[in-house]
Amino acid sequence: MYTKKVIQLFKHPHNVGKIKNPDGLGKAGNPVCGDIMWIYIKIGKNKKGEETIKDIRFSTFGCAAAIATSSMVTDLAKGKTISEAKKITRKDVADELGGLPPVKFHCSNLAVDALHKAIQNYEKKKHK
């Protein structure tokens, strides 16, 4: 049911863990199946002086697809500017993974949601 890429990332996920004192923390939960996803980000600056995602980590209480999609989302976001990271969609993630079974679409939503929430959380803190 899962693609090779999903299984591979599930077995060896990237960017697992927590960041102490993150600049942004995004928590997404799935009301459908009860899964939980947390994404932590650290913000830096690139040469042009734009804000970028310097470091990113995730923890999840979710299925194999949730783990693989989190790994993919964090890989995609890492090093990107904030405005680029905001544009990452569920579809980008699913495509990179070579597709997901339809019943597992919501898992990729979960990861993308958590990322966007982490960015929001950072921006909110900044504007205080």
Place this chain on the structure above:
Amino acid sequence: MKKVYLDNAATTPQDPEVVEAMLPYFKEHFGNPSSIHAFGQKAKEGIDKARKIIAKKIKANPDEIIFTSGGTEANNLALKGIAHTQKAKGNHIITSQIEHHSVLNTARQLEKEGFKVTYLKVDKEGLVDPKELEKAITKETILVSVMAANNEIGTIEPTRELAKVARSHKIYFHTDAVQAFCKIPFDVGWGIDLASFSAHKIHGPKGIGALYIKRGTKIQPRQVGGHQEFEKRAGTENVPAIVGFGKAVEIYNVDELRKIAELRDKLIEGVINKIPKVKLNGPKEKRLPNIANFSFLGVEGEALLMELDSKGIACSTGSACAAPTLEPSHVLQAIGITAIVAHSSLRMSLGKENSEEDIDYVLEILPQAVKNLRKISPF
């Protein structure tokens, strides 16, 4: 890689002796059992023999055994067949919350037709209380259907007592005995009117099962056509599968069950000793010898299943993530387990092929798998 199959409640490997017994019925004994010539009669002999073996096992008469395509069809036939025949007498059916989907969804379909269904609650071990059954019975009740043993947590129901209650009100009693069959004592003389069985849970072939229907029970067939199966289930019989079913019952070795239960206990003990924050789901005592169901808090069940699968260990989970409906197991919910704990559940069901080494291997791999996933978990 070492392979350990711990999903025997889903299906079992076919015994080589069963396969051997089936082979001639694919080849030289290919006749249609309804034919009068020697080819047909040879096939019929095979069916008759299987029917006798199965009847004897549950202390029934051979003409009370109706072969079906499996447990699901047997359950459909029992519930719909009785409901439709008894409609004039009443429209109320009683079953339990922890039945197999083939009973629950049949009951729901009957509800749509206008029948009323009571789904009896179970206690935290999964037991149906005969007193609750007594209370649920009304003048309209025509059928009670409660499984003999549960497929997810292994609870053995008080079938004899439940049948007695139904009998005392002259209500038909059906039991889904698919998981219980051969594993625990079972006797239709307990007051059972109908009972469902399946071959592939006891090392027989898939696609074959049976419904016991007590003599004199009127039942409307689901499938009409020829005169097969005492006019209760039309269609040319699946002769090789029936022969295989009979063989599986004939050679089922009850002594193996003691070994299986010992291995299961070793597994349970090992898991509880080696892994922190684990919960054993279901009954302590009244449990089938082959089933263990755990919850590893903070670990999602499907992820754990996949992790174990990558190490050659096959089992199943009641986690919402693994269900096509994305709902946690209805059985775990019925015994009062919260969605989040059900989410972390893992069922391991043993079989006669499992060895001491298999369990040692699981006890080596499982703690590490749980640890790895807990590292990822926010809890």
